[in-house]
Amino acid sequence: MKNLDSLLELALKAGKEASKILLEYKDKNTLWFKDDNSPVGLADIKSNEIISEILASSDIAICSEENILSYEERKNLEYFWLIDPLDGTKSYAKKDKEYCALIALIHKNTPVLSLISDVENDMFYYAHIHTKVYKNDKILNHSLDKYEEVKNIALYSKNHDNNEDFFIQNHLKGIKVSSALKFVYLLEAKAGIYPRFGGPKAWDIAAGDFLIKQNGGILYDFNQKALDYNSPDFKLPSFIAFAKTNFKLKGF
Structure with a gap:
C-alpha cells in the first residue's frame, strides 16, 4: 500500500491550488464544446494543468476528464489518480457558486483516497481509508x-x-x-x-x-x-x- 498520508497531503495541495485558479479565471473563462458535446473552458484546462503538475510528483499515473487514460493504459495499473478539475462547468460559466474540483486515488477499481474542493466556500473535504473525513483541518463530525x-x-x-x-x-x-x-x-x-x-x-x-x-x-x-x-x-x-x-x- 502506498503512503496514503503523504498522498493525501499532495491531493490537498493540488486542490487548494486548483481553487485559486478557478477563482482567478471565473471572470475570464472561455467556453467551447468537446466532441461529445459536453462543455469545457479555459478554467477546466488551467485547473487540470496545476492539479496534474502537483500530482505528478507521486509517480502515479494521472487520468483526468480533460486528459483521459485509455483502458489499455490503465487496465493493469494498481493505482491511478482520477480527477475532474472543474465539476459543474455549466454553473461556473453562469457564475453560480455550485462547482468544485475533485481528486480521487483509485486502487484497482475502487477509490481509497479523495478530496472535494468547495471552491467558493473555501472548504476542503478529504480522507483516505485509514482516516476520518476532514473538513479543512478538523474532523467532520455530526451526530x-x-x-x-x-x-x-x-x-x-x-x-x-x-x-x-x-x-x-x-x-x-x-x-x-x-x-x-x-x-x-x-x-x-x-x-x-x-x-x-x-x-x-x-x-x-x-x-x-x-x-x-x-x-x-x-x-x-x-x-x-x-x-x-x-x-x-x-x-x-x-x-x-x-x-x-x-x-x-x-x-x-
Missing part, C-alpha cells in the same frame, strides 16, 4: 440525530434528468444542487439521499463515493453493487447514496 432530521430530503440535479416518480413514490422532499457538491450536502447533514439517474462518468462520482462511505454512509447501484471506477468507458450506472447506512428506502 446521528442531525442526520435523522434530513433522511427524507433528497438531492435533485439541476443539469441532468431526474426521475420524478422515484421522488413521489418514496415521499421525498427535493433540493436542487449542481455538481458533486451534492455529496457535501450529504456529508454536512443537509440532505439524506442522493439518487442519480442516467450514466455519470467515474471522475464525477469517485471522490464523493469514497467520502460518503468513509463518513458512515453508503453508495451503490440499483442492484446494491459497488461501482467500478476502472471500466473501459468510465460510464457508471444509476445509483443511490445514503448519508448513513441505517437510512434505507423500500427495496434498498
Whole structure:
C-alpha cells in the first residue's frame, strides 16, 4: 500500500491550488464544446494543468476528464489518480457558486483516497481509508440525530434528468444542487439521499463515493453493487447514496 498520508497531503495541495485558479479565471473563462458535446473552458484546462503538475510528483499515473487514460493504459495499473478539475462547468460559466474540483486515488477499481474542493466556500473535504473525513483541518463530525432530521430530503440535479416518480413514490422532499457538491450536502447533514439517474462518468462520482462511505454512509447501484471506477468507458450506472447506512428506502 502506498503512503496514503503523504498522498493525501499532495491531493490537498493540488486542490487548494486548483481553487485559486478557478477563482482567478471565473471572470475570464472561455467556453467551447468537446466532441461529445459536453462543455469545457479555459478554467477546466488551467485547473487540470496545476492539479496534474502537483500530482505528478507521486509517480502515479494521472487520468483526468480533460486528459483521459485509455483502458489499455490503465487496465493493469494498481493505482491511478482520477480527477475532474472543474465539476459543474455549466454553473461556473453562469457564475453560480455550485462547482468544485475533485481528486480521487483509485486502487484497482475502487477509490481509497479523495478530496472535494468547495471552491467558493473555501472548504476542503478529504480522507483516505485509514482516516476520518476532514473538513479543512478538523474532523467532520455530526451526530446521528442531525442526520435523522434530513433522511427524507433528497438531492435533485439541476443539469441532468431526474426521475420524478422515484421522488413521489418514496415521499421525498427535493433540493436542487449542481455538481458533486451534492455529496457535501450529504456529508454536512443537509440532505439524506442522493439518487442519480442516467450514466455519470467515474471522475464525477469517485471522490464523493469514497467520502460518503468513509463518513458512515453508503453508495451503490440499483442492484446494491459497488461501482467500478476502472471500466473501459468510465460510464457508471444509476445509483443511490445514503448519508448513513441505517437510512434505507423500500427495496434498498
